[in-house]
Amino acid sequence: MIKCKIIEDNLNKILPNIINLRKEIHQNPELGYQEYKTTGLIVEFLKNLGITVETKYSETGAVGLLKVPGAVKTLAIRADIDALPIQEETGAQFASKNDGVMHACGHDVHSAVVMGVANLLSNLKDYLKLNIKFIFQPAEECSPEGGAKLMIENGVLDDVDAILGLHVWPDLPVGTIGTILGNAMAASDRIKILIEGKSSHAAEPQNGIDSLFIAGQVINLISSFRAKYIDPYENVIMTIGSIQSEGRYNIVCPKIFMDGTIRTLSENTRVYIKEKLPVVITNLVKSFDGNCKVDIIKGYDVLKNDPVMTEKFVETSKEILGINNVLTDIRPTMISEDFSFYAKRIPAVYFFLGCESKIPLHSSRFLPNEKCIPVGIKAISNFVLNGNI
Known part of the structure; x- marks a missing residue:
C-alpha cells in the first residue's frame, strides 16, 4: 500500500499536464501512418523526461525506453495514436481542428494514459525492477495490416518479455477497469x-x-x-x-x-x-x-490475454483501485484489435478502461470522460512497480 500512496502523490503533480496533452492530441487528430504531429509531441515529451527515444520501427509512432540498472526483464506498454476519418460533432472546446478527422475511438486517451505512466515511472525510477518500453503505435485502425505488425516485423518486441495495452470502454463506469482471463477480442x-x-x-x-x-x-x-x-x-x-x-x-x-x-x-x-x-x-x-x-x-487475430499475467494485473489493480472497481466477469467483445499480434508473440494483458459514455466508439459524438485517465495510469503503474512479469 506504500507504493499506492507514492503513486497517488506523484500522479496529483503530473495529472494537469497529462490532461492538457490529451486535449492537444484530440484537437490535432491524424489518420494512420500520417501521425507526424502526434509523434513529434510524444517524442518531445519523452525526451524531456530523460527517456531514450527510438523512431526506427515505423515512419510515424515512437518508442521510449526507460532502462533500469540491474533489471533483467522488459515490460512494454502500448498506446495506439491514430484517429478516424470522421467529422467531429462533440461540441467540445478542444474538438478536432482537422476537417473530417477525429479521435472517435479514444486513442487520444490511450496516448495520454501511457504518457502519464511514462512521466510517473520516470519520477519513480528508483522503485523499478523492470525495464519499461513505451510503444506509441501508429495505424491501429488500418486493418487488415495495422501498425502493430509493421513494428513487430521491425523488431520492437525483440527484447520484450511481456506487454500491456488498454482501450477506453463506454459500457464501464469511470473509476473501473475490466479484463478477461483468455480470449478478450475477436x-x-x-x-x-x-x-x-x-x-x-x-x-x-x-x-x-x-x-x-x-x-x-x-x-x-x-x-x-x-x-x-x-x-x-x-x-x-x-x-x-x-x-x-x-x-x-x-x-x-x-x-x-x-x-x-x-x-x-x-x-x-x-x-x-x-x-x-x-x-x-x-x-x-x-x-x-x-x-x-x-x-x-x-x-x-483473436486477442488472448495471458491468464497468469492477467491474474497478477487484477490483483495489483484491486490494490490501488479497490476490489469492486476491477471487473473480471465481462464478456469478450467481437471488436478486434491489432494488439492481438503482440499477444500472439509474448504474454500480454489488455484491459478495458471505463469511460462511461452512452455514445458508442466510432461515433462522431464519442467523447470519453477524462476522469478515466488517472484510473488507467494508476492501474498500470501499480502493476509495474510490483514487477509482476
Whole structure:
C-alpha cells in the first residue's frame, strides 16, 4: 500500500499536464501512418523526461525506453495514436481542428494514459525492477495490416518479455477497469465477393442473369450460414457492409461487388469459415447461372490475454483501485484489435478502461470522460512497480 500512496502523490503533480496533452492530441487528430504531429509531441515529451527515444520501427509512432540498472526483464506498454476519418460533432472546446478527422475511438486517451505512466515511472525510477518500453503505435485502425505488425516485423518486441495495452470502454463506469482471463477480442477478417451475371434490357429479363438478385440470395445465405454450419456455442458474426453495382435503372444488373466482415473468437472456426464459406457461396451463385470470386482476407487475430499475467494485473489493480472497481466477469467483445499480434508473440494483458459514455466508439459524438485517465495510469503503474512479469 506504500507504493499506492507514492503513486497517488506523484500522479496529483503530473495529472494537469497529462490532461492538457490529451486535449492537444484530440484537437490535432491524424489518420494512420500520417501521425507526424502526434509523434513529434510524444517524442518531445519523452525526451524531456530523460527517456531514450527510438523512431526506427515505423515512419510515424515512437518508442521510449526507460532502462533500469540491474533489471533483467522488459515490460512494454502500448498506446495506439491514430484517429478516424470522421467529422467531429462533440461540441467540445478542444474538438478536432482537422476537417473530417477525429479521435472517435479514444486513442487520444490511450496516448495520454501511457504518457502519464511514462512521466510517473520516470519520477519513480528508483522503485523499478523492470525495464519499461513505451510503444506509441501508429495505424491501429488500418486493418487488415495495422501498425502493430509493421513494428513487430521491425523488431520492437525483440527484447520484450511481456506487454500491456488498454482501450477506453463506454459500457464501464469511470473509476473501473475490466479484463478477461483468455480470449478478450475477436479475430476480424474481410470478405470480398464479385458476382458476375449478364446484362439485358429490364423489359427482357429472360435474356439476362441478374447479379443483383443473386447478391440478395448470397446475403441470405451468409445470414443463415451460422445456423447450418457453425456450432451454436461459437461466437461468430458475418456482415456485408457494402454493395456496389454496375448498370442503370432499366438494365438487368451484370455485376455486383460486395464487401463485409467476419468476426470469430475461435481460430478453428475462423479457418473452417475461410475454407467452407467460399465453396457454399460459389455453388449458390452457379445455381443461378452466375459466376463469382470470393476472397477472405486475413485481418487481426483473436486477442488472448495471458491468464497468469492477467491474474497478477487484477490483483495489483484491486490494490490501488479497490476490489469492486476491477471487473473480471465481462464478456469478450467481437471488436478486434491489432494488439492481438503482440499477444500472439509474448504474454500480454489488455484491459478495458471505463469511460462511461452512452455514445458508442466510432461515433462522431464519442467523447470519453477524462476522469478515466488517472484510473488507467494508476492501474498500470501499480502493476509495474510490483514487477509482476
